[in-house]
Amino acid sequence: MALLRNLSVALKLPALMIAIAIGCLGMAGAIAYKVSHAQLIQEVSFRLGMLAETRATMIEDWFHETRSELGEKAAEPLVIDAATAFLSTYKTLGDDANAHLRRAYIDDNPNPADARADLEEAADNTAYSLFHKKFHADLRARVEALGLRDLLIVSAAGDVIYSVQKQEEFASNVAEDEGGLGTALRAALAPDAAFGFGDFAPTEARARAYLAAPLHNEWGDTIAALVFEVDDQALTHLTTMETGRTPTTELELLAGDHTRRSHLGLGGVQSAIGTQGTPNPAFDAALEGQRGVVDITLSDGRSYTAAYHPLNIAGRNWALIAAEPAEVIAAGPRALLERLLRGTAIALIAALALAWLAARNLARPLARIANAMGQVAAGDYESEIPAQRRGDEIGRIARALEALRRDLRQSRDDLKDGATTRAAMQSAQSDVVETLQTALARLAEGDLGASIAQEFPEDYERLRTDFNRATDRLQQAMLDVTQSAGAINDDVDHIAQASEDLGQRTERQAATVEETAAALDQLTASVTEAAKNAAEVDGIVGKAREDAQVSGEVVRQTIEAIGVIEASFQQISNNIKVIDDIAFQTNLLALNAGVEAARAGDAGLGFAVVASEVRLLAQRSSEAAREINTLITSSSEHVQTGVRLVGRTGGALKEIIASIRIIAERVTAIADSAREQSTGLSELNSAVGELDMTTQKNAAMFEQTSAASSELRRTAQGLRQNIERFKLRGEADGWAPDEGEWTGEEEPHSPELTDAPDLRAG
Template sequence: MKNRTDLGANEDGHLSPYWTRNQDGTLGLSAFPFSVNDDWFASTAKAGHALMGVPTIGSGETSGILMVTIAHPVFSAGNLIGVAGIDVSLESLSEQVAKARPFGSGRVMLISQDMRWLVGAHEADLMQPYDGAQKERIEAATVSDLPFEVGQVGEGDIQFTRIAYPFDLPGLGAKWTLVLDVPSSAIGVPVRDQTLLMLAAGFCVMLTVIAGLYVAIRVFVRHPISNLVTAVGSLSDGDYESEVSGQNRGDEIGSVAKALEGFRNGLARGKEIEVRAELERTAADEERAQRDNEHQRAEAVQREVVRSLGEGLRHLAAGDLTYRIRQTFEASYDQLRVDFNSAVDGLIDLVSKVSTAVVTISAGSKNISSAANNLSKRTEQQAANLEETAAALNQLTVQINAGADHAKQAAATVGNASSDAERSAQVVLRAIEAMQDIEQSSKEVGRIIGVIDEIAFQTNLLALNAGVEAARAGEAGKGFAVVAQEVRELAQRSAAAAKEIKLLVQNSSSQVATGAALVASAGDALRGIALQVAQINDVIRQISASASEQATGLREINNAVGQLDEFTQRNAAMVEETTAASAGLHREAQSLSSLVEQFKTRGTDEGNFPRLVTHR
């Protein structure tokens, strides 16, 4: 059945037919290699129901076509016997989704279960990984999640609001995500509601398409495959006489039925071959009985050969390497005698070499033990030095951490001082404004007092004229003259008082101007102080950041030194193990030397080998 593509068998002999419909409407049959550990086969067999695979770009007969595999397990008598699948082209779905342009310039896109673009903003995005915003949220979203906003994306002068809507493909164990790019210029509360409505409608349309696809698979794939499963079950029960139904179909199922019919005919022929093989087996048994008789005649010769070899092996087991088989065997067995004697000669040479090597190993193990002892001492000294260094680094780390904390406190204090200086500068500005208002009011008061001074001057002139007229009137104007004199004195006092008030206002205005200048100077000084405090704050922050970096660096150095100390301790332990191993090797060399001395090689009781001398 291997490489029988006409029957749907691949190069491994597995039944894996693959039908494709050509552009002229004809069907093409081929076989593809597969393994039960392939993801599409193993996952479907384990799940026990239909699964949709990850969308891919086809190759071979389907080269360049975006498609997805829907696999369904095939059972017979409750046992899994295979997996049937169909490759569905996604070209039409991709074209329909890509043509959708909501709100004129909007875009509708689609993401597969492995977070790759099935329909992207551009053709170059096809099957490229999604690397946009909220990737983790889209990947972890469930169908119970409502459509959610991913974020803002832009292309050229157009800004989009991206919305994602995850949905499950019913009965296929896969989750896809519908992505909608809505132009930002069209976004509003009514528009957003309309967008979600369109998204839900698109989701319903896609569910309808997928449900139709699912029904079509059940009607056109599952039922015919069930008939094929029944035929396969009959074949597995040994019924090679019943023909496979469905051979008259013109689709892929009919091709599978024809392939199964060929398979049934092959099994029937195999049954006939089995009968012939049984006859041949009977003839072989008779021939084997004849060979047994000949074998019995040869056993006597073999027993003599085995006895001689056994005797030689007993001497060999006792360490006697001087024994040789002198008796000549038959021609077919004499090579064993020659090989045995040659093996003993080779064993003598090997034992001699082993003895020499034992002496060399013993001397080397002593040197290794001495060097390991020296290395152990140096490693212990190095471990002690590293421990002291680690302790010093710990203290330095604590001090630098304390310095960093103090620098942070100083930075906080300087920041508070800077804030107070800024608030004081604001108060000074308000004080300057108040001084300017007071100065303006003083000017107004001075103008009013000038008016009062003029009124007093005019009143004095009128009183003087009234006194002159009263003097001309004689006795009749005497009372009027007294009144005029009082009015004149009142006007003079008013003028004197106005002059004093004017003088006081002028002094007050001068002092207010001086105070305003002083307050302005104080404001400038406070602004300078605030600026210097800000600069000091920046410097202290830099110092604090540098101290924190130094503390981090020292912690890393401290960790590295700690690891180095740990490694040194491990090295010390390994050196001790090496020392013990070298001592054990020396003891084993002595034991091996004792064993080698037990061999007899030159007709004496003791072996003629170099002796291993133990120095204590």
């Protein structure tokens, strides 16, 4: 920048103009290049997209037309009749029918391999050959009309029983074939199938695809399959035709497994159908059903702008790419850029010449103006500035400089005329300064009555007036300060006396508060202890209530147990009655047995003895039962008496529990009240403590106030002494400096201090 500032205008202007021209032309060229490149990319993208869409539609239409032709031919009576005839005569050839047909139509065919279709009837004198001669010409005509490679009829068992071209598939079984023919056949013969498709696969340098449709007899049964064999010529023609493409446009067709369906790939690669294609993101997107335009870069570094489009071939996803090399697309903008550069160079040369002429037209008058201004700077105010008649900025500069030259010349003349006036002004100013210096010296010595009576010149009269007014106001202020100092002195005395009295009362109040706090501490401790004892009594009463409740439960359980015992006694009594009845019956039986034994005589003696013993035992059992019954009856009466006593005990316990509950409630209320009293006394104790601290602080503050009052008294006395050093024109009316007292009629102190309340009253 320093170098640019130091250059002359003659060099600076051409340089700036050339720089501006280069910048503008460069920017315009860059914009033109980018716009043309973007427009070309847009045009190429649109063209490639239309090309890809058109070719994809043509390929799909070709496939659908071929499929439609297959369906129509499969429904023709001629084809069905031919299939029926070939099937019936094929079976008459026996188990080696395939070998026989291959020998008759392939091995013994007099025509070359690519002309085997010329043989209409073999020399084997079979019914198959007769029907072959009947239908072969019509079927061959259909193959040629449709542009097919071959037409085949395949039995439901998978045997190729007829072929127009008699190639290697003829007279062979393809039921288990994994190639395109077997795949198409199995799909067509599946239940409810309309057709089958076997995709292209390379076979000895040629690729074939198969479309198969089922053949039905008049009863609707599937008897065979009609198969179209198509080669890659149609796809090759559709992908290489020149319509809608430039010589540099490249097309590639891929199947879902990324194998080629066109011989030409990106980069002009020539390869067989079925080989692996060129992997890139465009193919992946198209196989996913997407369409669009994208920039791709192959593995070898070549870049393309590619349009991709999906295809649906027999329910399978194919992808078509139409691509233009990036270097071909960039060739047009590069040529435009070269033309722009050449035009820019010519424009810069012309701009340089124009800039030199313009700079020369500006630099010369500027140089003359600069020389004239140099003369003015040297003190020559008489030479006029040149170029004043120009209408441009240079003329305006020249006219402005001319006006400046005239003003400088006038200023020089004015300076000469004002020298005398300036000398007179300096003399008057010296007199004013001397008078003002004398007055200021008196004022500095403390003479506030110093004023300037001599009038100043008109320009300085305001200064004299302001000085006199300032001294008057200062003197009045000192008089006011003198009176205020006396008033302050009296007020300080009253404040000091009031502070001393208030401090004494505060000390007495602090002692009283301290005693009250001590008494509250003792009372708080007593109430806290009472609350603690009440809480303990509450706990004891609660424990007694719980024990009484447990005892009541025990009494209830005892009553229930005695009831169970009473029921058991009743059951035992019933059982003993049964035993007594049994003993009575046994006694009767023993008596009857003794009677019968006596009737029996000697034979019944032993039995009579036993009956007698049994009778004795029965009597003893009856007596024991009666004794037990008597004891049980007595025990039952005792148990009933115990039940009554326990019931009365339970009732007494219930009354005790109720009384204990009432006592517990009363004790709980007493404990709660004691706790509340303890809490309230604690808060009151805290408040009294804070009041004690506040009273102590107030006492300390009153001591500080007394000290401050003493200091303020000393300050007022010092202020009075300082004021006495000044000389006033008249002393203040109410102030006696020698005695230091106020002699006016009004009291100087504040009534708020004399009427302050007595703190001891509180």
